[in-house]
Structure formats: structure tokens, C-alpha cells
Amino acid sequence: MVTPEGGKGAPSSASHPPQAPSLCSHPSILAGLPTGLSLPPRAPPPCSFPKGQRGLRVPDPAGGNGLLGGHLRAILGGAMEITVAQWVLILFLIIVPLLYEWSASFKYFCKMTFYNGWILTLAVLAIPICAVRGRNVENMKILRFMLLHIKYLYGIKIEVRGWENFNIKEQYVVVSNHQSSLDLLGMMEILPGRCVPIAKRELMYAGTVGLACWLAGVIFINRKKTDDAISVMSEAAQTMIKDDVRVWVFPEGTRNHDGSMLPFKRGAFHLAVQAQVPIIPIVMSSYRDFYSKKEKKFSTGKCMVRILPRIETRGLTADDVPELTESVRRTMLSAFLEMSGEARDKDPGGGQ
Ligand SMILES: CCCCC/C=C\C/C=C\CCCCCCCC(=O)SCCNC(=O)CCNC(=O)[C@H](O)C(C)(C)COP(=O)(O)OP(=O)(O)OC[C@H]1O[C@@H](n2cnc3c(N)ncnc32)[C@H](O)[C@@H]1OP(=O)(O)O
Ligand SMILES: CCCCCCCC/C=C\CCCCCCCC(=O)OC[C@@H](O)COP(=O)(O)O
Numbered sequence: 001m002v003t004p005e006g007g008k009g010a011p012s013s014a015s016h017p018p019q020a021p022s023l024c025s026h027p028s029i030l031a032g033l034p035t036g037l038s039l040p041p042r043a044p045p046p047c048s049f050p051k052g053q054r055g056l057r058v059p060d061p062a063g064g065n066g067l068l069g070g071h072l073r074a075i076l077g078g079a080m081e082i083t084v085a086q087w088v089l090i091l092f093l094i095i096v097p098l099l100y101e102w103s104a105s106f107k108y109f110c111k112m113t114f115y116n117g118w119i120l121t122l123a124v125l126a127i128p129i130c131a132v133r134g135r136n137v138e139n140m141k142i143l144r145f146m147l148l149h150i151k152y153l154y155g156i157k158i159e160v161r162g163w164e165n166f167n168i169k170e171q172y173v174v175v176s177n178h179q180s181s182l183d184l185l186g187m188m189e190i191l192p193g194r195c196v197p198i199a200k201r202e203l204m205y206a207g208t209v210g211l212a213c214w215l216a217g218v219i220f221i222n223r224k225k226t227d228d229a230i231s232v233m234s235e236a237a238q239t240m241i242k243d244d245v246r247v248w249v250f251p252e253g254t255r256n257h258d259g260s261m262l263p264f265k266r267g268a269f270h271l272a273v274q275a276q277v278p279i280i281p282i283v284m285s286s287y288r289d290f291y292s293k294k295e296k297k298f299s300t301g302k303c304m305v306r307i308l309p310r311i312e313t314r315g316l317t318a319d320d321v322p323e324l325t326e327s328v329r330r331t332m333l334s335a336f337l338e339m340s341g342e343a344r345d346k347d348p349g350g351g352q
Pocket of ligand 2 (some may be wrong): 115116117119120178180181182184200203205206207209250253254255256
């Protein structure tokens, strides 16, 4: 008889410790081997557990040595072997979805991290495409196209009113309220052609996003150096006319989460007066029903965007800027309060 150990005669359990019988060592398999064929001496059975490997041993339902029992053990033993790393992964996959459902703060954290991460990733794709043209306002169309889907990912409905107020062929300055980086979604929904935003200089250093913004012609200003910021904006006034460009400014100068509008800075209004172009105010309704940085809340919801009628600046001078600034802010604030109530009333369940 050929033994798994390769010798003839009875298996020498005295010289070798007993091993778990494997499929390959079963007599019915070995019976098929040509007479005289011997396996290498002391070769480890290929289907048994490697020596020292830890894992769950499955009891043999067929009584220990049957073909079925050996086979099952080999399969189940391999499948049920769970390392520490796998346990960690399993716990992670269970705990993360539970936390996501139960903890609003965790959900907020995940959604914001994905928002920033996703935009940084999209920028990686956008950069080589935009680089073909170099720094060019036409690249903003590419960024817009690549960002438009994000509202669907986040279940944010954007309803736009006042499209007709954009029916102007010439240049203009857009001014809009600034609640959060989510404003990017409303902005991309309606961004007119050849329109570039004015952004704080820090954004230029935000990795791939900064480079994509630069390639799309975003105008960066240093808020810490007023004179520099003013001279960049004065330059922008000339560029608007010379290169047929529109400019988008957030006149609050920073994000404002308190459900109102901060006092407006005057840069955008000086810009419009210097270029003698109209101002188009844009108002985005409050996000409070679905988003709050303070309360760490971020659910699905609805935002209304209203494009208000243009305000002419022809004939105005720098002396008129303070009054112009105040009157535009009053108009925008009243639209904001009206729309924010309206958005909530129309969608009282908003923010599931
Ligand atoms: C697919 C992958 C995509 C990847 C990329 C993803 C996205 C890309 C797409 C788009 C991204 C864009 C999104 C950008 C959003 C960024 C938003 C921001 O960064 S907001 C912050 C920056 N913006 C602003 O600050 C604009 C508003 N600020 C102003 O207008 C300010 O006035 C200022 C010019 C910055 C100066 O501010 P400062 O506080 O220093 O001074 P004052 O406002 O008090 O002004 C002092 C004094 O100067 C007068 N003044 C101001 N401007 C002018 C001017 N142009 N000419 C002459 N005089 C000016 C002002 O009136 C004051 O004088 P006085 O008090 O006598 O009136
Ligand atoms: C290697 C560097 C990595 C940096 C990581 C940067 C993460 C940012 C990535 C993606 C953000 C995409 C959204 C960008 C557009 C929104 C810009 C914005 O909202 O800026 C805020 C600015 O208006 C006012 O700033 P403050 O409220 O004064 O503060």
C-alpha cells in the first residue's frame, strides 16, 4: 500500500506526528494512482492547513475522515479564516454606516470631507484639459460642466428664477450672498459665459483646486493687503472691457452662516462704477433647513436662486458707491428673507 508518507506498508505514525487527513491523502484518490507511484517523502498535504496558520477549524460533519468531510474542512477552513486586519475592516464596514445613520455630526463630517475630496479629485481631471488652453476664462465652462452633478450626489434641488435678467450681451458685475463653500453649487447652476469669480488668495494654494481655478481665470485678491486688492480690482475693471469678461464677487467678503447678510464691502461696486457696467444681484436662499456648520447638520434639501434685475451704474462716480452699495444690499436682503421663508414653506419637510 502506498502511504501519504511515500513508503509501502502501514503508515508510520510512530515516526511522524499524525496529520489531518486531506482530500489528496484519501485512499479513494490514492487508489487511482499507478502502482509503485510514490509521493515525495514527508511532503505536506497540499490541502491541509499550513503549519502554524491560525484559523477556525470546522468540525467534520462526515465523521472526521470522509472525503466530504475533508473537502468541506478545506473549503470552510480557508473561507472562515479571519485575520485581525479583516476583523477591523468588517467592524469598519458595520460601524461607519450605523454611525452615518445615527449621528448627524458624523454625517456632516463625512459629507463635507467627501465634498472637498471630490472637488480636489475632479480638479485633477480638469487640470490637463484646461491646461491645453492655458489660463483662459473659457476654461470656466469645463469646471462648471464637471461640477454640475454634485447637487444630485447630495440631493440638493436648486430652483432658479429670473433667467431673463441675464439677457444682456455686455459685461456686468454679479454680486451674491456667501453662506458656505456649498455656494459653488448654486454658482455653477447659473454661471454665465465668460464670467470669473473673485476669490481670496488662499484658494490659489488649495492644491489641485487652486491650479484649476487659476487656469479658469479666477481673480485672486489678498484680503490682508487692501491696496493690493484694490489695484487687482481696478485692473479687473479694465480687463472686463478689454477682454469681454464678467466678474462674480461675494461682497460680504467672507462666508456668513447666521441666516442674514453681513455689511457689504465696496470693492464690487467700485469695480462696476469704474467699468461703467451694470450690477446683477444674485440671491441664494438660506441653507438652514438642510445645512448648518454650527449645528453640524447636512441633509438633503432645496435652495432657491434668484437672479434680480440689473442695476445700472452708467454716469455714477466713486462718490455714489456708498449709497449704491447700501441700496443693492437692501434689495438683496429683502429678497433673501422672502425667499428663505418661501423655500421653507414650499418644502416644509426639507432636510430629511
Ligand atoms: C472640476 C474641478 C473644479 C475645481 C475648482 C473648483 C471650483 C472652481 C470654480 C470656481 C471657484 C470660485 C469660487 C470662489 C469663491 C471664493 C469666495 C471668496 O473667496 S470671498 C473672499 C474674497 N472676496 C472678497 O473679499 C470680495 C469682496 N471684498 C471687497 O470688495 C473689499 O472691498 C476689498 C477690495 C477686498 C478690500 O477689502 P478691505 O476689507 O481690505 O477694505 P475695505 O472694503 O474697507 O475698503 C477700503 C477702502 O477702499 C475702497 N475700495 C475698495 N475697493 C476699491 C476699488 N476697487 N477701487 C477704489 N476704492 C476701493 C473702499 O470703498 C474703502 O474706502 P471707503 O471706506 O472710503 O469707502
Ligand atoms: C494641499 C492643500 C490642500 C488644501 C485642501 C483644500 C480643500 C478645499 C477643496 C475644495 C473646496 C472646494 C470649494 C472651493 C470653492 C469655495 C471657496 C470658498 O467658499 O472659500 C471661502 C471664502 O470665500 C471665504 O473664506 P472665509 O469664510 O473668509 O474663510
